[in-house]
Amino acid sequence: MEGRDNITGGNSFPLLLLFHHLMPMYEIFFQKLREKVNLSTDEEELIKQHLTPKKLRKRQYLLQEGDVCKFIAFVEKGALRSYSVDEKGVERIIQFALEGWTISDLYSFLTSEPATYNIDALEDSELLLIGKAAHEELLATLPKYETWMRLQITGAYIAMQRRLTSIISLSLEERYASFTSIYPQIVQRVPQHMIASYMGLTPETLSRVRKKMTGK
Amino acid sequence: MEGRDNITGGNSFPLLLLFHHLMPMYEIFFQKLREKVNLSTDEEELIKQHLTPKKLRKRQYLLQEGDVCKFIAFVEKGALRSYSVDEKGVERIIQFALEGWTISDLYSFLTSEPATYNIDALEDSELLLIGKAAHEELLATLPKYETWMRLQITGAYIAMQRRLTSIISLSLEERYASFTSIYPQIVQRVPQHMIASYMGLTPETLSRVRKKMTGK
DNA sequence: AAAAAGCATTGACAAAAGTCAATGAAATGA
DNA sequence: TCATTTCATTGACTTTTGTCAATGCTTTTT
Incomplete structure (x- = not known):
C-alpha cells in the first residue's frame, strides 16, 4: 500500500493521466447505479471491489454455449450480442x-446449468463482470x-x-420503425443481417421491408 | 375482537368448516412464497394483512386499458388473461x-401510466391483490x-x-409442441383461438398446424 | 496493392401463413 | 328444452415471407 503511494509520489494524478487508457472504467456503471439507488462512498467502494474489469476484442467470446455462465456483464464500452445457433x-x-446495458445468460447464471446462448463482442469492448460469488455476497x-x-x-x-x-x-414495417426509433444506436453500429436475425427475419426480407419504407 | 371470538365459541373450527366457501384462500400463495423465502409466523401474518382478496366472475374485467393498474394479482383459483386490442x-x-401465477400490467403499476393491456377472467376466479401502497410498504x-x-x-x-x-x-409445429408440453393445463382449459392469439397466429393456422401434427 | 471475406440488394420462384366464407359440433343461456 | 352463441375445422384463394442464386460494393486481411 505505502509502496504504491510512494511510487506515485503520494498524489497519483500524473500517473492517472499517463495510464488513463489502462485504468478500468467505472463511470457509466456508477452513473446508472446512482440513477436507481442512493449510495454512500463506502458502499460504492464495496461494490467496486466486487467488480472484475475485462476487455474483449471484436469477435471474442465472453460465453460459449455449454459452459456455465459465471457472471453478469455490464458494458462500459463497446457492443455485444447473445445468440443461439x-x-x-x-x-x-x-x-x-x-x-x-447488462448482458448474461441469466438462466445459466442462476441455476449453474450449461448456457444455451453464446455471447461475443461486436466491437472492442470494456466490461465490468459481477461473478456469482460477488453477486451472492x-x-x-x-x-x-x-x-x-x-x-x-x-x-x-x-x-x-x-x-x-x-x-x-x-x-414488419411497424416493427422495424419501432426498433429504429427505440434503438437508433444499434441500427448505426450493428450489421443489418444481425438486426434481421434479432427480428426473426431473413436478411433479404429485412432489406425489402426497408426498401418499401423509404419508398413511402 | 372479543366479540368475534365469543360468536365462534372461542374455538373457530365449526365456523371455519361451515363457511369454508366464504373464507379467502391463501394456501397457494403462501405455499409458493415458502418455496422461495423462509418466513416466521409473524412475517406471514404481516404479508397477509397487506393482501386484498377478490373474486371475479368469468368474463369480468380486472383491469381495462386506459386505467392505471393499481395492483399485482396472485391467482389462488381460476384463470385470467392479459391482452391488448x-x-x-x-x-x-x-x-x-x-x-x-401472478398477473398485472407491471409497467402501468410501476409508473402509474395508463395501462396498455386489459385483464379479464377466463373462469370464475379468486385472487389476492397486492396494492401499490401495500407493495411499497x-x-x-x-x-x-x-x-x-x-x-x-x-x-x-x-x-x-x-x-x-x-x-x-x-x-410452428415445434412451438406448439413446446407450448403444450410446458403448459398442458392451459391447453385443457383455454379455447384454442386464444392460444393462437398468444402465439401470434390466426385460429385457422393453429388448427392446420394441429392437424399436421396428429397426422404424423 | 491485391485478394478474400463480409455485406446489402435484387430477381425468380417456392413455401408458409393469412383471409374469407361455409359448415357442423359443442357450450351457454333464456 | 330450444335457441343462440361460441368454437374448431375445412376449402379456395391471396399475401407474405423464405430460399436460392447472382451482383456489386465495402471492409478486412495478407
Missing part, C-alpha cells in the same frame, strides 16, 4: 448490449444492491414484454 | 395466469418481500425469454 448453423440473436450484505438488481430485472422484463408484444401485434 | 378490434393475448419494511419480488420477476423474465426465443427460432 440452430442445427443448420443459423444464428438467432437474442439480445444486443451497448454501453450502460452483495445480495447478502448490501440491501441496496438487491434493490438495484430487482429494478434492473424489472426494467429488462418490461423491455422484453414490449418486444414480444410488438412481434405478435405489429406489421 | 388493436384498431381492428383484434385481441392479442400477452399472458395467461392460472393458479399460483412491504418493500420498505420486509427485506424478504423484496427478495421474493426479485425472484418472481427473475422467473418471469426467464420464462418470457424462452417464449421469445421459441418464436424466433422454432417452426
Whole structure:
C-alpha cells in the first residue's frame, strides 16, 4: 500500500493521466447505479471491489454455449450480442448490449446449468463482470444492491414484454420503425443481417421491408 | 375482537368448516412464497394483512386499458388473461395466469401510466391483490418481500425469454409442441383461438398446424 | 496493392401463413 | 328444452415471407 503511494509520489494524478487508457472504467456503471439507488462512498467502494474489469476484442467470446455462465456483464464500452445457433448453423440473436446495458445468460447464471446462448463482442469492448460469488455476497450484505438488481430485472422484463408484444401485434414495417426509433444506436453500429436475425427475419426480407419504407 | 371470538365459541373450527366457501384462500400463495423465502409466523401474518382478496366472475374485467393498474394479482383459483386490442378490434393475448401465477400490467403499476393491456377472467376466479401502497410498504419494511419480488420477476423474465426465443427460432409445429408440453393445463382449459392469439397466429393456422401434427 | 471475406440488394420462384366464407359440433343461456 | 352463441375445422384463394442464386460494393486481411 505505502509502496504504491510512494511510487506515485503520494498524489497519483500524473500517473492517472499517463495510464488513463489502462485504468478500468467505472463511470457509466456508477452513473446508472446512482440513477436507481442512493449510495454512500463506502458502499460504492464495496461494490467496486466486487467488480472484475475485462476487455474483449471484436469477435471474442465472453460465453460459449455449454459452459456455465459465471457472471453478469455490464458494458462500459463497446457492443455485444447473445445468440443461439440452430442445427443448420443459423444464428438467432437474442439480445444486443451497448454501453450502460447488462448482458448474461441469466438462466445459466442462476441455476449453474450449461448456457444455451453464446455471447461475443461486436466491437472492442470494456466490461465490468459481477461473478456469482460477488453477486451472492452483495445480495447478502448490501440491501441496496438487491434493490438495484430487482429494478434492473424489472426494467429488462418490461423491455422484453414490449418486444414480444410488438412481434405478435405489429406489421414488419411497424416493427422495424419501432426498433429504429427505440434503438437508433444499434441500427448505426450493428450489421443489418444481425438486426434481421434479432427480428426473426431473413436478411433479404429485412432489406425489402426497408426498401418499401423509404419508398413511402 | 372479543366479540368475534365469543360468536365462534372461542374455538373457530365449526365456523371455519361451515363457511369454508366464504373464507379467502391463501394456501397457494403462501405455499409458493415458502418455496422461495423462509418466513416466521409473524412475517406471514404481516404479508397477509397487506393482501386484498377478490373474486371475479368469468368474463369480468380486472383491469381495462386506459386505467392505471393499481395492483399485482396472485391467482389462488381460476384463470385470467392479459391482452391488448388493436384498431381492428383484434385481441392479442400477452399472458395467461392460472393458479399460483401472478398477473398485472407491471409497467402501468410501476409508473402509474395508463395501462396498455386489459385483464379479464377466463373462469370464475379468486385472487389476492397486492396494492401499490401495500407493495411499497412491504418493500420498505420486509427485506424478504423484496427478495421474493426479485425472484418472481427473475422467473418471469426467464420464462418470457424462452417464449421469445421459441418464436424466433422454432417452426410452428415445434412451438406448439413446446407450448403444450410446458403448459398442458392451459391447453385443457383455454379455447384454442386464444392460444393462437398468444402465439401470434390466426385460429385457422393453429388448427392446420394441429392437424399436421396428429397426422404424423 | 491485391485478394478474400463480409455485406446489402435484387430477381425468380417456392413455401408458409393469412383471409374469407361455409359448415357442423359443442357450450351457454333464456 | 330450444335457441343462440361460441368454437374448431375445412376449402379456395391471396399475401407474405423464405430460399436460392447472382451482383456489386465495402471492409478486412495478407
